[in-house]
Amino acid sequence: MAHDRPPEREAPAGPRSDAEVIVRSRREPDAFAEIFHRHFAEIHRYAARRLGPDAADDIAAETFLVAFRKRGRFDPERGTVRPWLYGIVTRLIGLHRRSEGRRYRALARTPAENVHDGHEDLVAARVTAGDAGADIADALARLPRGERDVLLLVALADLSYEEVGQALGLKTGTVASRLHRARRRLREALGAEFKASITEEATA
Amino acid sequence: MTGIDEMDGVRRLLAEPPEPSPEASAKAFAKLADEMSGGRSRTSRAGRPWFARPLGLGAGLVAAGAAAAVAIAVTGPGTSGSPGARGTATPPEKVDLNKQAVLAAAAKAALMPTGKYWYTDQVSGQSYIVRPKTGAYAVVGAHSEFFQWSGARKGMGEAFFGRDIPARPLTPKDEALWRRAGSPSAFRVWSNDHYYTYDRHVSKWDADRPDAQGGGRWLGDGDAGLTVDDLQNLPTDPASLTARFLKGASGPDPRRIERTLAQKQREPVPADPNARAARAAAIQSLQNDLEKAEQAQREDPHGSRAKVMDAEEVMMELPLPPAVRAGLMRALAAQPGVRAIGPVTDPLGRKGTALAAADTTTEVTGEFGAPAAEQGSYTSHEEIMFDPATGELLGSRDVLDRPGGAYRSQPPGFVINYWLVRSSGWTDAKPKPPAKLPF
Numbered sequence: 001m002a003h004d005r006p007p008e009r010e011a012p013a014g015p016r017s018d019a020e021v022i023v024r025s026r027r028e029p030d031a032f033a034e035i036f037h038r039h040f041a042e043i044h045r046y047a048a049r050r051l052g053p054d055a056a057d058d059i060a061a062e063t064f065l066v067a068f069r070k071r072g073r074f075d076p077e078r079g080t081v082r083p084w085l086y087g088i089v090t091r092l093i094g095l096h097r098r099s100e101g102r103r104y105r106a107l108a109r110t111p112a113e114n115v116h117d118g119h120e121d122l123v124a125a126r127v128t129a130g131d132a133g134a135d136i137a138d139a140l141a142r143l144p145r146g147e148r149d150v151l152l153l154v155a156l157a158d159l160s161y162e163e164v165g166q167a168l169g170l171k172t173g174t175v176a177s178r179l180h181r182a183r184r185r186l187r188e189a190l191g192a193e194f195k196a197s198i199t200e201e202a203t204a
Numbered sequence: 205m206t207g208i209d210e211m212d213g214v215r216r217l218l219a220e221p222p223e224p225s226p227e228a229s230a231k232a233f234a235k236l237a238d239e240m241s242g243g244r245s246r247t248s249r250a251g252r253p254w255f256a257r258p259l260g261l262g263a264g265l266v267a268a269g270a271a272a273a274v275a276i277a278v279t280g281p282g283t284s285g286s287p288g289a290r291g292t293a294t295p296p297e298k299v300d301l302n303k304q305a306v307l308a309a310a311a312k313a314a315l316m317p318t319g320k321y322w323y324t325d326q327v328s329g330q331s332y333i334v335r336p337k338t339g340a341y342a343v344v345g346a347h348s349e350f351f352q353w354s355g356a357r358k359g360m361g362e363a364f365f366g367r368d369i370p371a372r373p374l375t376p377k378d379e380a381l382w383r384r385a386g387s388p389s390a391f392r393v394w395s396n397d398h399y400y401t402y403d404r405h406v407s408k409w410d411a412d413r414p415d416a417q418g419g420g421r422w423l424g425d426g427d428a429g430l431t432v433d434d435l436q437n438l439p440t441d442p443a444s445l446t447a448r449f450l451k452g453a454s455g456p457d458p459r460r461i462e463r464t465l466a467q468k469q470r471e472p473v474p475a476d477p478n479a480r481a482a483r484a485a486a487i488q489s490l491q492n493d494l495e496k497a498e499q500a501q502r503e504d505p506h507g508s509r510a511k512v513m514d515a516e517e518v519m520m521e522l523p524l525p526p527a528v529r530a531g532l533m534r535a536l537a538a539q540p541g542v543r544a545i546g547p548v549t550d551p552l553g554r555k556g557t558a559l560a561a562a563d564t565t566t567e568v569t570g571e572f573g574a575p576a577a578e579q580g581s582y583t584s585h586e587e588i589m590f591d592p593a594t595g596e597l598l599g600s601r602d603v604l605d606r607p608g609g610a611y612r613s614q615p616p617g618f619v620i621n622y623w624l625v626r627s628s629g630w631t632d633a634k635p636k637p638p639a640k641l642p643f
Contacts (some may be wrong), residue, residue: 029240036236041223044232048221057224061232065239098570106206107217125219132460136213155214160400161346173348180328184517186210 019076026072035081036064040083043089049099049156050093059096062088079166086157087167090149097145107137132190139189147182150175208273218491221364244347276281276301303537310533320360322355322523326599327552327642329375330621332393332402333610334385335577341381342374342615343391343519344551345402349626351637355419356432363414365637370573371402372643374619394578394610406481409637422522430522434506440527443537449518451534452507458497468588499565507540509561514585516600519588520625530595536588548589551622552642563605580609584620599624 016024018035025032042061048056066088067074074084093100107122125133140148146168152162161175168175224232329344347369354362371391373379383386388402421429439445468487474480515536519529536542541562548558567581568574583606589598601622604611611618626642 032240033233033236036233037213040229040232042562044224044228048224049218051226053221058230060224061228061235065237068239068487069234084232125217132213133217136210136217140214140217151211151214155211156218160398171366171368171407171530172448173350173368175408175412176346176348177326177350177364177366183210186214187513188517190210190213 018081019074022071022074022081023076025068027066032068032071035067039082039085040064043085046157047089047093050103050152052103053094055096055099059089059092062092066092080163082157083159083163083166086153086159086163087169090153090167094145094149101141104137104141108134108141108167135189136186139186142189143182143185147178147185150178151182151186154179281613300544302408302546302557305546305592306533306537306544306559306590307612309539309557309590309592310530314366318523318525319356319632321353321355321632321635322628322630323635324349324520324628325626325638326350326520326624327369327626328621328623329551330395332391332395333577333614333617334391334393336383336385338385339381339514341378341385342614342618343371343393343402344374344384344622345371345391345393345400347371347402348396349642351635353635354422358420359417361414361416362418363411365409365411367409367637368405368407369641369643370404370406372404394575398573406641410594432523435522435528436525438525438528440525440531442531442538445528445531446539449532450511450514450539452511452514452539456500458494461490461494461497465494496567503564504541504562506539506541506562508539509564509586511536511539512542512559512561512588512600516586516588516597516623519597520599520628523630533590533595545587548587548622549600550589551601551619552598552624552626554591554598557592558587558589560588560603561586566609568609578610579611582606582608582611596628597625 016034018038021031021034025035040060044056045062047063051059063085067085070088074081080143083170103122107125143151145180149168150164150170154161159167161172161179162172164175165172170178250361252254271295327347327349329347331342332345333340349367349369351365352363353373354360373382390401392399392401420431422435423429439448465487468483468490471483474483512522515532519523519532524532536559545558545560548556550556563583565581565583568579570576570579582602582604584602586600586602588600590596599622601624602616602620604618604620605616607614607616607618611620624642627638
């Protein structure tokens with residue numbers, strides 16, 4: 001498997017790159033359909049991993065509406081289309097922070113509890129992740145939003161630091177530092193609830 | 205500090221969801237079509253043929269991307285608390301001059317002053333191997349500097365800055381090989397699961413989330429963080445500090461993995477071939493995890509690597525009162541598996557004294573696309589370094605013990621990554637990130 005950003009990702013079918021399609025769609029709006037066809041499934045998948053499949057339907061649809069409306073502002077010199085779309089979907093997910101938090105907290109509960117609540121998909125996720133899944137889910141729920149956005153764009157969307165920077169409007173150094181902090185928090189959560197114990201004891 | 209398992213954990217927890225349903229895709233496209241036509245013809249557009257086209261030509265590619273989880277599995281330390289870990293029957297101590305040096309530094313740490321603002325200026329980098337025909341050499345990439353400050357009390361403000369600093373050859377020998385290769389200004393290197401090019405540019409300081417009303421909390425926002433008062437009230441004796449901060453159990457517990465594995469194996473084998481393959485893959489992956497966790501427990505039964513990293517975290521990110529800092533250094537020096545390793549020179553050229561964790565193995569496989577030159581296993585240990593004159597933290601690094609894998613031609617002592625405190629402390633003037641580069 002080649003893992004160096006496959007070039008075909010930006011221009012999957014035919015001769016026109018994503019950027020060219022967007023530029024063309026400024027004169028011919030219908031051309032934007034191509035962007036939808038190339039990226040809808042991926043953006044939907046990302047939203048589903050963060051918010052669950054139902055919410056993902058709305059968020060992914062909204063992402064392409066926003067992208068279409070903002071296509072005049074897409075600057076092909078400054079980045080590629082995937083990070084741009086991920087930036088939009090990330091901001092939309094940000095408006096659903098509470099439901100994202102609820103999802104992670106449900107993932108942190110025991111599989112048995114989730115079965116009672118009819119969350120079979122969450123049970124499956126927990127079994128795949130092993131027992132550590134509860135700790136990870138709990139830590140994800142507690143991560144500051146900026147760190148969670150960076151962490152999940154790297155872990156799930158497979159964006160490079162540079163692309164995450166484009167998506168969120170951050171410098172690469174900032175991306176690196178947020179990722180570092182987020183990963184530290186997760187590692188701690190995988191251990192002995194290190195952080196929780198500090199704060200509990202300190203505020204007791 | 206290349207913990208990587210947690211990323212894999214996130215990927216597994218937030219597993220691949222099903223593809224969007226055709227209905228959802230159609231509805232989403234109808235909305236877009238409506239927008240594209242300026243809202244005029246929802247229905248007429250809804251039946252256009254591109255609709256029926258299979259969505260997501262990218263799907264396969266994306267799945268490959270998501271599966272491109274990181275290939276390195278850091279064999280972290282196992283669980284904490286083996287019997288006898290509590291220094292009950294310490295053998296009659298030989299005089300360990302290296303340990304004495306750390307304890308002397310701890311005494312100095314107790315004398316640090318305080319002020320209105322606390323700041324920390326940190327530099328982190330990761331070594332990568334460049335392999336031109338003229339000879340392989342190591343460069344430090346992902347090279348960043350972070351500067352953060354916070355007022356002592358809420359309302360005094362806080363800010364966090366970051367900048368990229370130039371990638372550079374790691375040692376004078378690497379620099380010579382870099383020159384022989386024509387002094388390139390960009391380095392294309394394998395990074396976990398993809399190639400990345402690091403270069404020699406410097407970015408401007410980028411302010412991330414400055415908050416003029418913030419301040420007064422560390423290691424967490426809002427109520428979650430510690431206040432100056434919380435920090436002043438921390439204990440100073442090594443036993444309490446060990447219990448509080450040096451938990452050390454960062455590796456997954458083999459017994460937990462065993463339980464999950466047994467549970468998975470008890471499940472009936474599904475008839476559907478895809479589900480069957482998924483189950484087999486899950487079992488295989490759990491078995492690998494179990495093997496790694498057991499190896500980690502053998503290599504580092506007391507979890508010393510995690511304890512050293514715990515201490516790094518606390519000492520880098522918290523303005524600990526001097527007596528607490530001193531107590532924590534004494535506590536860490538007394539942990540089983542932690543050894544004092546004598547005089548060191550950190551990557552900024554500063555002389556230090558250091559504590560090291562146990563040697564642990566990291567294995568890189570080709571599972572996620574690593575080229576042959578990057579595959580294999582090596583052994584390394586985590587070090588925490590202190591200034592012997594002041595007791596201040598100089599930083600930490602992961603150091604090669606047994607060459608192998610990507611580092612097969614590097615000598616023991618090769619620095620795999622570092623996270624340094626360039627400067628840190630209390631001041632009365634509002635702190636500003638330095639213009640001068642650390643290297």
